[in-house]
Amino acid sequence: MELFFHIILTSIVPILLLTLMGVLLDRWFHLDLRTLSKLNFYLFLPAYILKSFYVTDLNSESFEIFACALIILFANSLLAGIVAKWQGYGMGKTEIVRNATMFSNIGNLGVALGTFVFANDPYIIDGATPYLHDGVIAIIATFIIQTIFCNSLGFYQAGKGKLTTRDSIRTILHIPIIYCVPLSILAHYYSPIDLTQTIIWGPLDIFGRCFVGAAMLTLGVQLNRTPWNFLKKDVLITSALRLIVGPIVALAVVLPITMYYMPLQAIAAQSIIIAYAVPSAVNTALMAVEMNNHPELATQIVLATTVLSSFTMPLAILLAYYVFPL
Numbered sequence: 001m002e003l004f005f006h007i008i009l010t011s012i013v014p015i016l017l018l019t020l021m022g023v024l025l026d027r028w029f030h031l032d033l034r035t036l037s038k039l040n041f042y043l044f045l046p047a048y049i050l051k052s053f054y055v056t057d058l059n060s061e062s063f064e065i066f067a068c069a070l071i072i073l074f075a076n077s078l079l080a081g082i083v084a085k086w087q088g089y090g091m092g093k094t095e096i097v098r099n100a101t102m103f104s105n106i107g108n109l110g111v112a113l114g115t116f117v118f119a120n121d122p123y124i125i126d127g128a129t130p131y132l133h134d135g136v137i138a139i140i141a142t143f144i145i146q147t148i149f150c151n152s153l154g155f156y157q158a159g160k161g162k163l164t165t166r167d168s169i170r171t172i173l174h175i176p177i178i179y180c181v182p183l184s185i186l187a188h189y190y191s192p193i194d195l196t197q198t199i200i201w202g203p204l205d206i207f208g209r210c211f212v213g214a215a216m217l218t219l220g221v222q223l224n225r226t227p228w229n230f231l232k233k234d235v236l237i238t239s240a241l242r243l244i245v246g247p248i249v250a251l252a253v254v255l256p257i258t259m260y261y262m263p264l265q266a267i268a269a270q271s272i273i274i275a276y277a278v279p280s281a282v283n284t285a286l287m288a289v290e291m292n293n294h295p296e297l298a299t300q301i302v303l304a305t306t307v308l309s310s311f312t313m314p315l316a317i318l319l320a321y322y323v324f325p326l
Helices: 002-029 033-054 060-087 091-102 106-118 132-159 165-173 177-190 201-224 233-260 266-275 282-291 295-323
Strands: none
Touching (some): 033 177, 033 201, 060 091, 060 266, 091 233, 132 177
């Protein structure tokens, strides 16, 4: 129980405070949500991805994590589709539920959560944090898969029922995020120039550092304008898929793979569980707003999963810690 409350205080509360600031600022100044959304999609997030992936050294285990992340991603998609069909949702609503189930808030919350978790007890040994680097790298590897598919397939799904397939694809191709991952990895391994020593690195670093704070503030603004109603059936069902079923699916995939096929390090296995235990991605709400496809439902799901994850994430972290002991 002590570890449970320790995780809440050191990992969850700081994230919720950032969102609360967005709520308060919008109440005081009525911020422009569309402008904030554009800044996140076209400036802060691309800078964050370019910077993060450029300085990350991927190893052989990273590709094993990629494989696990892909299997979990599409297993969640399948489950969301089955539940949506069972509930009789239309196409647009089905895809909002699918996005909220598939894509977790790894970029905004998962990386920060992993940093907090692996830099605190019980992962501290003799005052050092030997698991921090490997844990964050594993989460970033999962984040790569989520980023690629969330900002391509996710956008396509968000536009279903609202845009034609051709218009959805055209919209995706105009989003810089999908080009950032391959560009940053190519630059990291094949560029003869060290970008960290060039004049572009300073602005890239500054804008990249803005992303987590700006995204959580944007979420706070959207939450302030959305009626709080966690008791809606659709919201509760999707929240359960994301927060309860998500980590269980991740465990069901990682455990047999680790035991019988490609043994992952314990810290990598724990990181995958943590990555799929975080709430629905903020981007799923931003995409719904951008596509005008059930934006209130998408925001309610992000709100509900963000608040409820304060209780479910510590449990998922404990589950990962005890199933994959160090």
